[in-house]
Amino acid sequence: MKKLIMMCIIGILFISTSLYAQRTSDIENSKDYPLISRFDGSFIEFYKETKWGAYKLPVNDKGALDWDNPKVLEGKVIRIQYSTSIDNNSEFVLQNYKAAFKKAGFNILIAIANEELGVSDRPHTWHAMYYTSDGYYKCLNNSKFGLGINFPIWKNNHSFIAACGNKDGKDIYAIIYTVVSDNITLITQDIIEVEAIETGMVSAENIAKGIQTDGHIAIYDILFETGKSDIKPESEVAIKSVADYMNNNTNKKFYIVGHTDNAGDFLANMTLSENRAKAVLNELITKYAIKAEQLKAYGVSSLAPIASNSTEEGKAKNRRVDIVEQ
Numbered sequence: 001m002k003k004l005i006m007m008c009i010i011g012i013l014f015i016s017t018s019l020y021a022q023r024t025s026d027i028e029n030s031k032d033y034p035l036i037s038r039f040d041g042s043f044i045e046f047y048k049e050t051k052w053g054a055y056k057l058p059v060n061d062k063g064a065l066d067w068d069n070p071k072v073l074e075g076k077v078i079r080i081q082y083s084t085s086i087d088n089n090s091e092f093v094l095q096n097y098k099a100a101f102k103k104a105g106f107n108i109l110i111a112i113a114n115e116e117l118g119v120s121d122r123p124h125t126w127h128a129m130y131y132t133s134d135g136y137y138k139c140l141n142n143s144k145f146g147l148g149i150n151f152p153i154w155k156n157n158h159s160f161i162a163a164c165g166n167k168d169g170k171d172i173y174a175i176i177y178t179v180v181s182d183n184i185t186l187i188t189q190d191i192i193e194v195e196a197i198e199t200g201m202v203s204a205e206n207i208a209k210g211i212q213t214d215g216h217i218a219i220y221d222i223l224f225e226t227g228k229s230d231i232k233p234e235s236e237v238a239i240k241s242v243a244d245y246m247n248n249n250t251n252k253k254f255y256i257v258g259h260t261d262n263a264g265d266f267l268a269n270m271t272l273s274e275n276r277a278k279a280v281l282n283e284l285i286t287k288y289a290i291k292a293e294q295l296k297a298y299g300v301s302s303l304a305p306i307a308s309n310s311t312e313e314g315k316a317k318n319r320r321v322d323i324v325e326q
Contacts, residue, residue: 046148
């Protein structure tokens with residue numbers, strides 16, 4: 001009986017996508033992303049902006065799919081679904097976006113089509129893994145940013161491309177998934193403008209103000225590789241600001257305190273948070289000549305949240321480094 005119900009659901013999804021006719025104009029209140037040209041002859045079927053969210057991209061540093069260790073991109077997420085004629089197959093769309101990304105100055109992270117996508121070479125399996133939140137596969141839950149038209153079930157004409165660019169000092173990721181149905185070619189475009197949860201970079205002046213007022217200050221612009229204590233290069237400005245403040249206050253001593261959200265094992269996060277604090281301490285001493293006797297490093301895992309861990313935004317606020325006056 002369960003198998004019959006599942007087959008009926010699949011049939012309904014297949015019919016709803018197969019019978020869908022392409023639009024001849026964009027939906028209201030939609031627009032292209034300014035840095036990336038739309039595919040010629042396509043129209044916007046779905047548009048949604050999410051002010052802040054955590055998007056998972058299953059691509060490793062070698063340009064290969066990695067479902068077990070996806071990159072977590074945090075910031076504004078814009079999803080646009082376009083439709084175009086089925087004459088435009090997935091590989092043709094892929095090549096057009098490769099050209100568009102290069103023209104925009106983006107670095108292409110991955111560009112694959114059809115059997116290269118793996119996951120049984122079926123769009124509904126890719127959909128289950130990339131977009132949904134639970135099920136048989138390890139799912140990334142990227143459907144939380146909205147999804148307009150259902151993907152076709154058994155068609156295997158699909159492609160995937162991801163690229164990264166930079167504008168005004170902000171990393172911008174663009175991800176395109178294209179799939180061909182019976183009547184339309186559906187292009188799903190995700191844009192992630194990566195940014196810290198707190199707006200505005202930290203400065204020596206606001207560190208001084210925070211320490212004077214509260215005895216501590218949370219630093220959100222010191223970033224780490226996911227699950228590691230490796231400091232990302234884009235953290236340099238924030239760490240230099242901390243160093244500038246400490247060099248102006250050599251008579252004071254500070255704790256460097258690492259924090260995590262509540263995801264994962266508590267004890268592992270305790271070790272991770274301490275290692276991250278030690279990494280910052282080491283950077284301050286070795287690169288900026290802060291006196292070792294001024295600093296001590298500790299990690300407290302998820303013991304001191306400043307927001308609810310029930311939301312992605314709250315978790316982001318809880319992942320931080322605190323500078324605490326001793």
